[in-house]
Amino acid sequence: MxxxxxxxxxxxxxxxxxxxxxxxxxxxxxxxxxxxxxxxxxxxxxxxxxxxxxxxxxxxxxxxxxxxxxxxxxxxxxxxxxxxxxxxxxxxxxxxxxxxxxxxxxxxxxxxxxxxxxxxxxxxxxxxxxxxxxxxxxxxxxxxDVFGNINNFLGTQVILYFIFHLTSQRIKKQQMYYERLQQSEKLKTTGQLAAAVAHEIRNPLTVVKGLLQFYETNNSFSKEGKSHLSLMIEELKTAEHVLSQFLAIAKPDEHQHMETVNVRDALQSVTGLLMSYGLYHQNKIDLQVDEDLYITANTIEFKQLFMNLVKNAVEVSTKEDFVVIRAEQKNKEIIIKVIDEGFGMSEEQVQALGTPFYSLKSKGTGLGLMICFNIVEKYKGTIRFQSAVNQGTTVTVRFPMSFSGGLIKKQEAWV
Incomplete structure (x- = not known):
């Protein structure tokens, strides 16, 4: 069609x-x-x-x-x-x-x-x-009538700009609507798949892992045999981790503790945790965050979201590149950007992000980004990827601003 x-x-x-x-x-x-x-x-x-x-x-x-x-x-x-x-x-x-x-x-x-x-x-x-x-x-x-002709020309330019502005805004809204609709369908499909997979696989994995751990302590096995058992256990842990990611998408916790998150503090915490990871890859993380930015969310999920995004940015960056995290308030929204100078993505690759099992990493599952999309949608936000091949990627996350943040700051000042 x-x-x-x-x-x-x-x-x-x-x-x-x-x-x-x-x-x-x-x-x-x-x-x-x-x-x-x-x-x-x-x-x-x-x-x-x-x-x-x-x-x-x-x-x-x-x-x-x-x-x-x-x-x-x-x-x-x-x-x-x-x-x-x-x-x-x-x-x-x-x-x-x-x-x-x-x-x-x-x-x-x-x-x-x-x-x-x-x-x-x-x-x-x-x-x-x-x-x-x-x-x-x-x-x-x-x-x-020179003045009249000039005035008419200026009038038509104002009208044309007004038409352009309205048309542009409408197209952007339609684009955001279709992006959300597509992402919603992806999440629905993945959730159904995850529920079925988790039910059928989790119990057998637990049994197999328990038996392997039991045999690992048995001294009748050779050193080489025990190393093989350890390797199998590690692979099972990886499988359990993937399964946990499935469950996070399939059955998100709707009753998690909601709080007013200080964006600056939370991002500083994420940066601190990933600083050594960045140094290991010979990259630096540059944090540029305005003060007094607050959103209503679960702090753990907020950190999990940006741990995934920043970690991805570090992994695709070349040596000595900076990964920049910017956060600001604009039009009652908190806008957070994660910018890298890595190898970038084509338009087709950007469109496929968030699809189950789609990953640009050799050993990736694509579920990390699925969780990111899920968290953003849960808190009525938006996430958008802007990228070009060999020109890096900018991930823009928008959340509604929390108006209780200013009240908290005033209460702290009174204390």
Missing amino acids: KHIKQDRNQKLYYLTAFVSTILMVIGVLFFNPRSGGTDPGYIFHCVLVLLLSASLFIYPRYGSHFFRKTIITIASLYLYMLFFLYPDTWSSFTLLCFIPAFSILFFDSKLFYFSFVFNFLLITLTFIYIIFFDQGNEFAHIKL
Whole structure:
């Protein structure tokens, strides 16, 4: 179904590009007062039509930010060319006002701000030319009410920015909703699987481990035999650890003690515990946390969450790299970021995080991150991974701010 939808969108895009190209060609060949000669302006018009048409048809093959910026630049030059070469066409000025609107169609915020600033610069130069340098009557309709035209241009820019802002916010909310929905489905599937596995495997493992420990104390076994028994016991402990992680996901403790967690103190504790681990990997952990940050959670689970995230960051970092932990308050949220400069992940790998048994480690189970997702969801937070191959990873965790933290601080001050 998704493939069919993508095909429809692609067909619609090519149809739009084809119609746009036909209209531009008609503008060049038919009813054009400059056609049929060697006028430099007409030649420039033809070149821009060719470049813009080619860019529109080539874009789906690449789709990069640079290519989108190239299309917007060529389109802007094309519309300004129409304005200056054909001043009698009054609607050309209207098109100049709506140049940033084209970038909204690409859903690229950087592209919108680029076109917004670029168009503002070009329109400023245009008005300077018309007011101070134009000696003819080609732009009389602009000169008759310069202030009104400038005011209308500014008004359209405000409207376009408002539309862009609302559209961008709505897309972000939809994206967060679908991410939560996907994660909820992953947790549900893993929980069902974990309950079944735990019920069937835990008791046999306990029996086998007990017998092996009994035989380990038997002096009739050789030294080599005992070493084999010790190895088997250690492997069983590993299996029990994985099983415990399953149970943490399948049957989370809903009645755990909730408290107001001082984020700074908790993260300092995590950093202290992992400092030697970081030094072992020849990495340093840099803690940058604002004061007076509080959330409502279970302290043990909060530390477990960031022990997992920071430990992962250290393991993927190269020697001498810093792992940075930042925490701040913004819009009634506590935002905590764990930043590493490791090998990073592709978009497909990021999307797969949290899937049962998916891990980028050779001996990983993927359950550690599942527990992280579970803890964050339990306390009505969000977790997001931003990563690029060979550029590191930033994990952003957001929790609702606890308003009781300030009250606790005041009570401590009174004491």
